[in-house]
Amino acid sequence: MVVPPAGALCALLCALCALLPRAAPALAPAPAAFDRLYQGAVSLRREQLYAFNYSCRPGQVDAVRVYVKSDSEDLQYPVLFVVRQQKGVLSWQVPLIFRGLYQRTYNYQEVSRTLCPTEPAPDTGPLEQVIFVDVASMAPSPIKYELLVTRVKNFQLMTDKAFNFTASPSQPQYFLYKFPQDVDSVIIKVVSETIYPCSVVSVQDIVCPVYDLDHNVEFNGVYQSMTKQAAITIQKKDFTGEQFFVVFVIKPEDYACGGSVPSTIQDKGNHTWNLQRTKHLQVTIVPSIPESVYVQAMLFSFLSFLSFYMGALMVACMHYVRARRKMSAERYSPDDGSRTMAASRPITAGTPEGSSYGAIDESSSSGGRQMSSPEHGLRRGSDTDSSVEEESDFDTMPEIESDKNVIRTKMFLYLSDLSRKDRRIVSKKYKIYFWNIITIAVFYALPVVQLVITYQTVVNVTGNQDICYYNFLCAHPLGVLSAFNNVLSNMGHVLLGFLFLLIVLHRDILHRHTMEAKDACTLEYGIPKHFGLFYAMGIALMMEGVLSACYHVCPNYSNFQFDTSFMYMIAGLCMLKLYQARHPDINASAYSAYASFAVVICLAVLGVVFGKNNMWFWAIFSIIHVFASLALSTQIYYMGRFKIDFGIFRRAAMVLYTDCIQQCSRPMYMDRMVLLVAGNLVNWSFAIFGLVYRPRDFASYLLGIFICNLLLYLAFYIIMKLRSSEKLLPIPLFCIVATAIVWGAALYFFFQNLSSWEETPAESREKNRPCALLGFFDDHDIWHFLSAAALFFSFLVLLTLDDDLDTVRRDQIPVF
Structure with a gap:
């Protein structure tokens, strides 16, 4: 084995080390100072790191704001800024990109962000903080940038002290607020002199990072869109640290606030470079109302409507004392037998010309009342029955006394002609209204x-x-409810509806006692007493309060029909009650009436959903409105004897041709014709108005149709009553005057628009106003109070309007 020399081994090791990847040398941070502008250039081979040192003291919250700018418009190689803190990292790029409607992009070359502040604990003493700002880019050539880091002054908002500042889409702002010890709830009020650009106000818990950009501001906390003003009520119990951030974000587009796409400059790459979009704002945080105001408002509401109960009790006591005195006077006065005779004899009806018709006899075997000829009763001016009967005393046409087609088409009709059915059957018919509702x-x-x-x-x-269209400047939360005052103010409908039911029940019990006693005045005099419709009206008034309260839990365009559904029913029931007074036998059944109300409510829902600038819907609705008015007019004019089916218009056209064109005859029933002509003109005017202007608030438009028809019929009824020499007793006269006054005051407050779901939420908040009563109720709450009282007085008008006829025979009470 050959061992290589040491020099060769070292050379081999050096070659292998050269092949391994090298770790980049650590970038040394450059010490930097606050409030100093730094300029430089970065590229793929060059980046810059800045270090900012400062100290924090306990009880002092310091916020740092970083401002950067780059002239580069190259979106492929943006300048990247990374800010590192002790407990977080914040990064963004320049140009900063926002996406708007239809994927439109908006790019900003100036960006300013506030770093999440850290507050040292009281036991740690002063805390040294270091912030690193890293500037880099992957661009092959250098890109210039600017950097400015400052410490934010007035970062903490103070109670009852206004603070002004400026924000833009790429330069959002947020501030800190701490609850004082004696404040449990505050209202954040933000105002601006300009409508646009659209902005968002958010309240967020003390959590880092803070969501202060357009695409993430809705991720946390409570927020509202804003044009000129916004208001958010905040409770201390919702924040464990008893402090929160108030964040202000400017949106790159205004469509969320009802505006159009802003003016922009577009480059060849379909990228949009925004012009200046800054908004000057003023924020003020004020304490909300204390709990004692809640108690005062609830006591005021209960006591206000309790006074109606006391007034009703006083009137009942007065009537009781008067009745006792009358009974005592009759007990000690000599009895001439006139009352007994009046109870035993039948009623004879006569026309103004002296002809007799319409007499009723309780001895009918059919259980109802049967028309009888004059010889069955006492002759005028005689004390005994005549023993002589002549042929002329008998009617040679017996069907005239039984055929309702003959009776109802007479020139002059009296109440006895239209109250021929069995009283018990008719009463059960009207009680169905109560159970069905x-x-x-x-x-x-x-x-x-x-x-x-x-x-x-x-x-x-x-x-x-x-989501909900409140009056945020006067929205007082309680529990889970965001606007408890709007819900509380509807208690008047419930309390007064229940009081009206008690009054009707009292009258019903008295009527039953007199019926059981076979009192002549009850059996054969005055307007027939049927209380089913009155009970239904009382229930409808109570339900109006319940559903209005439900609507005001979260008012918006999709549930507005809850607030108006029973208003349609109240108006319809009032018209039916007016008609029933003089037409007890031919009034609509409960099933057909409620079926009609169901159709109306369906139309209201369709109008809310499809009625906005939909020409086809308005055309169809106007046609239905006109034809329904004509069909109902025909039914009323002919007292229910003109059959309503597909041939009704053909028969009506034949009658018009025969009576008006061919013969040019005067209408047989002039009073009815005047009412129906006026009613049709009003309804046709509504139809034309809706077709031309197509109002966005279809539910209110439909309610206006019902109210105008009710007022027209009530005015006609009172005028005809006075023309017939009938009287207005003090109580109904007082109720009429009170109704007019209270309705006038109520409508004044109703038209003080404090919000509108026909517009965007931000536009709706422009109408918000402070509380007007006790620092708790706004103008719309006052409308609730007054409208409940006005409806109650209106019901009393219908209940007492014909009390003067209790001593008038039914064959002398005209029908109109």
């Missing part, structure tokens, strides 16, 4: 409650406050 309410409300709970859970978990 309870069933509808249960099946409608349960999924609504489940849905809004899901909405609120999503808001609380994701922190996305753009």
